[in-house]
Amino acid sequence: MDSTRIDRINELYHKSQSIGLTEEEKAEQAALRQEYIAAIRASLRGTLNNISIQEPDGSITDLGRKYGKIQGE
Template sequence: MITKEMIDRINYLYHKSKNEGLTDEEKIEQSKLRMEYVKEIRQRVKQQLDSIKFVDEDNCHDDCCHHHHHH
């Protein structure tokens, strides 16, 4: 789970890397944090996509699919 502390640590390491550089241990930590963050974001997006229901236009009632009317 992405926590505020995790975000704060990612931001801290990013700024430290730009200003003074990171130790090897911090570089490894930064890499792990970023991978965990991206993994969770991907899972959230997948869950959202999996929950989308597509309307099957062939099964739609006449009153909701006006573009199928032929006059």
């Protein structure tokens, strides 16, 4: 998500707090928020898929292969 979309989300938020939004602006705000949330989830999922944990017995568990959508070998 680029910074212009984030700026628009903030602009709509501030406008809603001061004078209110039209129905079209409310719909735009909801769509932008959903897009933002999807981008955050994708980023978090990508980060979590790259985590490996060393078990007490010394073995390494790759969480991306164990729980994520990454297929192991």
